Amino acid sequence: MLEIADLEVAFETRMGHVKVVSDFSLSVARGECVGIVGESGAGKTQALLAVMGLLPRGARVSGSARLQGEELLGRGAGALDEFRGARIAMIFQDPLTALTPHMRVGDQIAEVLVRHRRLSWSAGRERALELLRAVHIADAERRLRQYPHELSGGMRQRVMIAMALACEPDVLIADEPTTALDVTVQAQILALLAELKRTRGMSLVLVTHDLGVIAGLADRVAVMYAGRLVEQGTARAVLKAPRHPYTRALLDSMPRLDVPSSEPLRAIRGQPPDPRALPAGCAFHPRCDLAADLCRSARPRLRPTGDGMVACHRPLGAAAGEEGPTS
Amino acid sequence: MTNALLRVVGLRVRFAAGRGASVHALDGVDLELREGEALGVVGESGCGKSTLVRAILQLVRPTSGTVVWLGRALDEMPARELRSARRDLQIVFQDPLASLDPRMTVGEIVAEPLRIHRPDLNAEARRREVHQMLARVGLPPDAAARYPHQFSGGQCQRIGIARAMILRPKLLVCDEPVSALDVSVQAQIIELLHDLKRECGTALLFVSHNLAVVRRLCERLLVLYLGRMMELGPTDAIYADPRHPYTRALLEAIPVPDPDVQPARLSHVLPGEPPSPLSPPSGCVFRTRCPHAVEVCARQVPSWETDSAGRGIACVRWREIGPESA
Ligand SMILES: Nc1ncnc2c1ncn2[C@@H]1O[C@H](COP(=O)(O)OP(=O)(O)OP(=O)(O)O)[C@@H](O)[C@H]1O
Ligand code: SF4
Ligand code: SF4
Ligand SMILES: [Mg+2]
Numbered sequence: 001m002l003e004i005a006d007l008e009v010a011f012e013t014r015m016g017h018v019k020v021v022s023d024f025s026l027s028v029a030r031g032e033c034v035g036i037v038g039e040s041g042a043g044k045t046q047a048l049l050a051v052m053g054l055l056p057r058g059a060r061v062s063g064s065a066r067l068q069g070e071e072l073l074g075r076g077a078g079a080l081d082e083f084r085g086a087r088i089a090m091i092f093q094d095p096l097t098a099l100t101p102h103m104r105v106g107d108q109i110a111e112v113l114v115r116h117r118r119l120s121w122s123a124g125r126e127r128a129l130e131l132l133r134a135v136h137i138a139d140a141e142r143r144l145r146q147y148p149h150e151l152s153g154g155m156r157q158r159v160m161i162a163m164a165l166a167c168e169p170d171v172l173i174a175d176e177p178t179t180a181l182d183v184t185v186q187a188q189i190l191a192l193l194a195e196l197k198r199t200r201g202m203s204l205v206l207v208t209h210d211l212g213v214i215a216g217l218a219d220r221v222a223v224m225y226a227g228r229l230v231e232q233g234t235a236r237a238v239l240k241a242p243r244h245p246y247t248r249a250l251l252d253s254m255p256r257l258d259v260p261s262s263e264p265l266r267a268i269r270g271q272p273p274d275p276r277a278l279p280a281g282c283a284f285h286p287r288c289d290l291a292a293d294l295c296r297s298a299r300p301r302l303r304p305t306g307d308g309m310v311a312c313h314r315p316l317g318a319a320a321g322e323e324g325p326t327s
Numbered sequence: 328m329t330n331a332l333l334r335v336v337g338l339r340v341r342f343a344a345g346r347g348a349s350v351h352a353l354d355g356v357d358l359e360l361r362e363g364e365a366l367g368v369v370g371e372s373g374c375g376k377s378t379l380v381r382a383i384l385q386l387v388r389p390t391s392g393t394v395v396w397l398g399r400a401l402d403e404m405p406a407r408e409l410r411s412a413r414r415d416l417q418i419v420f421q422d423p424l425a426s427l428d429p430r431m432t433v434g435e436i437v438a439e440p441l442r443i444h445r446p447d448l449n450a451e452a453r454r455r456e457v458h459q460m461l462a463r464v465g466l467p468p469d470a471a472a473r474y475p476h477q478f479s480g481g482q483c484q485r486i487g488i489a490r491a492m493i494l495r496p497k498l499l500v501c502d503e504p505v506s507a508l509d510v511s512v513q514a515q516i517i518e519l520l521h522d523l524k525r526e527c528g529t530a531l532l533f534v535s536h537n538l539a540v541v542r543r544l545c546e547r548l549l550v551l552y553l554g555r556m557m558e559l560g561p562t563d564a565i566y567a568d569p570r571h572p573y574t575r576a577l578l579e580a581i582p583v584p585d586p587d588v589q590p591a592r593l594s595h596v597l598p599g600e601p602p603s604p605l606s607p608p609s610g611c612v613f614r615t616r617c618p619h620a621v622e623v624c625a626r627q628v629p630s631w632e633t634d635s636a637g638r639g640i641a642c643v644r645w646r647e648i649g650p651e652s653a
Contacts, residue, residue, distance in 0.1 A: 039509040040480075138599070152600055153372070182371040182536050183580040187596040190582075194593055209509050212582025215589035235586040253514040254584055255539035261563060264521070265543060267514035271479050 001203045002028040002051075002088070002171050007063035009043070009050045013276075020275050021047045021227045023302070024063070028171065033197055033204040035218030035235065037211060037250070039272045043227040044207045048173050052090050067171065086116045089164035093176035095156035099148040105159045106132075106144030112166040131162040135192060154185035161192065165200075172196075173205045178213060190216050211251060215239055223247050226273050226283035233308025241317060243310040246284050282313065290314050331395070332497055332530050333360040333383070338392035340378050340554075350604045352378040354554040356392075357631075362497065365524060365531035367545035367562065369538055369577065371601055375554040376534045380502050383532070384418060414444040417491035421503035423483030427475040434471030437461065437489045444494055456493060464489045464519060481512035485519070492523055499524070500532045505540060517543055539581050542566060547637075550574050553601055553612040556631065560638035570638070570645045572617045611642065619648050 009021040021043040028034045036044050049055050051065045051072060065072045067088055092098050100108055109131055110124030119127065125144070132140040135158040148156055157177060164172055174193065178186035194217055197204050206217055214221055214235065221238040223231040223246065231244035242248045252266040270287045273279055282300050285291040294313050302311040340353040353375045360366050368376050381387045383394050385401055393400045396412050404412060417440075420426040427436055437457045441448055448456070461470050464485040475483055484504060491499055501520070505513040521544055524531050535541050541548060541562070548565050550558040550573060558571040569575045576597035583589050599616045602608060611629050614620040621644070629641040642648075 039511060154600055183538070183582075184371055184576060184597050185600060186582070187580040187593060188598070191593045191596050194590070210582060211510075211584035212589065215584045215586045216582060216593045217590075218586075239584055239586055250511060251584060253511045255514070255517070255537075255543055257539060257542070257566065257578070257581065257583070261542045261566075264518055265514035267518055268511040269515075271481055271512060272509070 001030045001032075001068060002026075002205070003064075003066045004047075004051060005064045005066075007047055007050060007065065008061070009046045009055065010060045012058050012060070015276055018276050019227060021050070023228060024224075026222055026229070026232075028203045028205060030170070030203055031197065031201040032220065033206060033218045035214035035221045036205065036207045036224060037209060037214055037221060038224035039209055041272050041275065042224040043275075044224055045175050047224075048090065048175060048205065048207060052088065052173065054090070086167045087169050088171045088173070089167070089169040090173040090175065091157070091160045091164050091177050093179050095153075095160040096148060098160055099156065099163075101148060104145050104147060105151070109159070109163050109166055112163055116167045127166070128162070131165055132159070134165065134196075135159075135162045136188075137162075152185075153181055154188065157181065157185075157189055158192070161189075161196075165196070168200070169202065171203045171205065173207070175207045176209070177206075179208070179210070186213070193217060211239060211254060223250075226278055227275060228283070228311065229302060229309070230284070230311045231309065232302075233306070237306070237308055243305055243308070243315040243317060244312050245288050245290050245314075245316060248316060249287070249289075282311075330361065331359045332362045332364075332397065333532075334358070334395040335379075335383065336393050336395060338379070338382055338394070339390045340375075340382055340387055341390040344605055348605055351554050351607065352604065353382065353389075356551075356554075356556055358549060358556075358559065360498070360530050360532065363524075363528045363530055364547065365533060365545040367541035367548045368532065368534045368551060369536060369541055369548065370551035370557075371536060371577075373553075373601060373604065374551040376536075376551060377502055378554075379551070380418070380500055380532070380534055383500065384416065410444075414440070414494055415497040416500070417494065417496040417498070418500040418502065419484070419487045419491050419504045421507060423480050423487055423507065424475055426487055427483060429475055431474075432471065433461070433466070433473055433475065433478075433486050436475070436486060437471075437493055440490060440494050457489075460489045460493045463523075464492075465515075479512075481508050481515060484508065484516050488516075488519065488523070492527065492529070495527050496529060498530045498532065500534075502534045503536070504533075506535065506537065513540065520544060537581075538566075538577055550577065553604055553607055555612055556639070556641060557613065558638075558640050561636070564636065564638060568650055570640050570648075571642050572619050572648065573613050576616075619644055 004026045007021055007024040010017055010019045024047050038044050050061045061073060106125055106128045109128035110121060113119040113124040113127055114121060129140055129144055132143060137143050137158050178189050196202055208214055218235045221235050222229055225246050231238060231247050249268045253268055255265055268287050273283055279286055281297045282295045285295040300311045300313045302309045335356055335358045338353055338356040342350045342352055344350045370376055382389050434457055437460055438453050441453050441456060466485055505516050533544055545562050548562045552573050558574045569578055597616060602615055608615050610625040610627050614624040623643055627643060629643045631639055631641050633639045
């Protein structure tokens with residue numbers, strides 16, 4: 001469905017050329033959910049904005065991103081607009097920035113349909129009502145006539161999802177869609193995305209820094225660090241038997257309910273690197289407990305492992321093939 | 328009772344909401360914090376967590392009720408005593424960068440409480456204290472001469488903690504101190520707070536909407552909903568046996584990074600969102616979302632029941648619901 005290959009994103013800044021995404025390749029099958037995890041600054045959002053053609057002018061993008069064989073990168077704004085919204089749509093962490101403040105939410109959804117599907121305004125509004133119901137907004141008729149600021153954060157996120165669904169896209173990209181929400185509302189939105197994926201056969205790319213969010217939805221997981229993929233595989237393989245020390249460390253740093261509260265959280269020391277000054281060799285080496293001399297000089301390539309990929313000189317559970325160490 | 332560091336008694340905060348209407352941001356909160364103890368306050372957005380913090384810090388005036396600090400009501404304290412209470416009562420905010428003055432160096436920021444409350448220290452002694460504190464919270468030695476914007480979110484939070492802890496306060500209030508941070512950095516900050524609390528004997532009032540985070544730091548937990556207390560008690564007891572339907576719902580909503588478990592957790596999520604505090608439901612305020620609500624819940628405000636193990640709950644049905652029926 002969506003094939004991203006050798007994607008690279010760089011910015012020209014006063015401090016020179018800064019690469020924020022390198023060698024990024026990922027494929028998403030029909031009806032599949034791929035989760036992309038990593039800390040802030042890992043390049044998750046930049047990679048997907050590049051695919052959507054939404055990066056600012058100063059950005060330099062190379063590589064390829066094909067939607068059912070058709071290239072998305074390097075299109076003029078007009079041609080891309082046909083795709084955007086119609087066949088591939090994106091939702092963001094903060095719906096307020098993506099919604100128009102002075103327009104009723106019903107009209108915003110209808111407008112998408114008027115523009116992309118040439119519906120009349122009245123047909124567009126009717127469809128908007130159906131869409132609000134599809135994302136389980138209670139009292140949809142009333143909400144239709146409200147402005148974004150009159151809605152709660154969770155409700156706005158539902159409106160944004162309704163808008164993204166308007167043209168029945170083949171692929172929905174969700175960038176930290178629940179990060180700003182309460183756990184309860186987060187669970188509701190994730191349940192909604194799971195339902196939409198199941199009932200509409202939609203492909204889903206879910207970006208998050210929370211492995212718990214990924215675990216409920218993703219069929220496959222890709223882990224990014226410092227602009228590169230460091231691990232990829234089925235959700236079960238990556239979350240239950242991670243091969244990359246960074247993935248392991250991310251899992252360990254999560255507060256868990258099933259260990260005694262007297263046990264310290266295992267934080268990852270240091271912080272994600274500045275893309276302007278990446279460490280030599282493996283970018284994770286200053287924070288990695290397994291780092292050896294080789295790690296400080298040579299960058300590990302992404303290599304196949306069983307049914308996934310890992311970029312590490314000393315992957316966990318190396319000898320065991322399919323079976324990595326279980327926690 | 329007398330050795331309580333902080334007591335909150337019958338606290339109500341009402342905000343005018345125009346056209347004669349009012350928002351009951353807090354409606355009857357009673358709690359007590361002993362020296363060195365950590366209390367977590369959890370609940371969804373708008374449940375009154377920040378209002379509680381602001382009322383304790385005297386940043387909003389309660390409509391009724393009092394905040395008692397070391398046996399004295401804060402709103403009746405003479406200016407001099409209030410000053411010394413302020414010194415012992417410090418806060419760390421949610422947004423690390425926004426809470427630091429961008430024109431001051433990190434050294435100046437961390438030294439400021441010393442300048443105000445410890446006039447006995449000379450510049451050299453102050454500098455020494457600041458450097459020790461910066462090292463203690465894990466910042467590099469050259470941090471003192473730099474400005475906040477040169478630091479990441481996690482590091483800014485360390486700066487905020489250094490500023491709050493430099494006077495070794497008796498109580499540190501944290502309002503969502505890690506919710507803006509990445510998971511890996513969250514864990515660092517939680518562990519730092521955990522260690523500082525133990526070393527300095529500082530009590531902690533830790534506000535969060537993340538129950539998994541609270542569990543590591545707090546011996547006791549308070550669950551708020553729409554400005555009311557739902558459940559209170561020892562953290563381990565509440566996690567092992569949550570009695571209030573709302574507490575259960577909050578715990579069940581925490582995402583677990585296990586693909587064999589998490590999809591099923593998503594299939595029974597708490598529906599809806601908190602109703603408007605302008606017109607709270609009659610009876611039990613949680614009843615519009617509660618899976619166990621019955622007719623009596625709409626008629627009767629649940630009374631606050633306590634037991635000998637220090638647990639408290641406001642639910643008319645908690646005994647019949649039984650453990651974890653879901
Ligand atoms: N200055 C104010 N004027 C009017 N209403 C207010 C004011 N401050 C808070 N409120 C209202 O009081 C209620 C409690 O708010 P509060 O900020 O204490 O919640 P919270 O639990 O801290 O939420 P969050 O998790 O979003 O930080 C909310 O309904 C809020 O809208
Ligand atoms: S390559 Fe080396 S430093 Fe990098 S993750 Fe693997 S072991 Fe750690
Ligand atoms: S009092 Fe009734 S509505 Fe309220 S929590 Fe208990 S069972 Fe639910
Ligand atoms: Mg708050």
